[in-house]
Amino acid sequence: MSRLSAIRIFRKFFTLALIFGALFSFAVFAAGEAGWENPLRVHFIDVGQGDCSLVQCPNGTAILVDGGRIWTYPFLIDYLKNAGVEKIDLLVLSHPHGDHFGGLIKVLKEFPVAVILDSGKDDTGEHYQRFLETVKSRTEVDFKLARAGDRFTFGEVKMLVIHPSSRLPATVNNSSIIFKLTYGDSDFLFTGDAEMEAEAEAMSRGFNLRSEVLKVGHHGSRTSTGPAFLSRASPRWAVIPAGENNSYGHPHPEVTRRLKMRGTKIYQTGTEGTVLFLSNGKDLRVELPGRAVYPEYAIPEEQASRIIANRETLIYYDPHSPYVVQIPPEDRVVFDTAVAAETAGYRRNWW
Secondary structure (H helix, E strand, O other), rough: HHHHHHHHHHHHHHHHHHHHHHHHHHHHHHHHHHHHOOOOEEEEEOOOOOEEEEEOOOOOOEEEEEOOOOHHHHHHHHHHHHHOOOOEEEEEEOOHHHHHHOOOHHHHHHHHHHEEEEOOOOOOOHHHHHHHHHHHHOOEEEEOOOOOEEEEEEEOEEEEEEEEEEEOOOOOOHHHHHEEEOOOEEEEEEOOOHHHHHHHHHHHHHOOOOEEEEEEEEHHHHOOHHHHHHHHHOOOEEEEEEOOOOOOOOHHHHHHHHHOOOOOOOHHHHOOOOOEOOOOOOOOEEEHHHHHOOOOOOOOHHHHEEEEOOOOOOOOEOOOOOOOHOOHHHHEEEEHHHHHHOOOOOOOOOO
């Protein structure tokens, strides 16, 4: 074979190798990008000093976990609609405390809800009773109790309930639903306000708690996220749902120190705003959509100097309160005096 023929053959093989290499690279790139076309979306929503998460599964299932305090509902409903939620397939109420169920009263009136998953722990508070009344009025809703070992499937997304058992702990916080959500290699551990007693019970059941993302229990209180539980979960990321400069001192430095010692990346909704995780079943991405922005509504001139109450929250406001403009017009009740508002059952505070 002549030297010229050898060069020609080499050039042909080299050209073919380049073509096949380019095609292979494009196929790998396309496959990788295709995995992100319809990812699992887990939103840890900024609702101030409260707790609320939205899970959007690749098959279209929408799961809402808790709903913040009662006055957060205008923002929460806007957020859900902007996220494309038209119905809620599963609503999880971790436990009956107002910073977890408050916003759900209005959510139940605004969205069709298929199933409610509840811990079964009761509370005698007025607002929780209103929540239960709203649930009962929605006869199409399937009300279920969460018990350790229960499993749910939403397409390729799996959900395992880890706590509580049928024997509920004495305290409301320790009756919180703890569950793990799995999509491929991505795991999310939700803990409500579970404290160390509940964490110990959860560990005793032998479930695999290892998760890439931990929703830190009880807003970062030092009564939760014990060293043993944290070791079992071994999260890469932790989200703390706590309002900025809140009066409880959440998150507690002891908890953040435990997380940092493990090399866990911490996000706090009170400083970063909503934290959004996206998973293609193999990799995770983190996005920060920003702080909560509450819609504002114009006040008619004839109402500007009067007491305005919110029929959903049962709270009334003075004319110059900055919160008056956040009451949707359809939820406003107008009074001439604070005494008249109180006589009608409204109050200055929600508790």
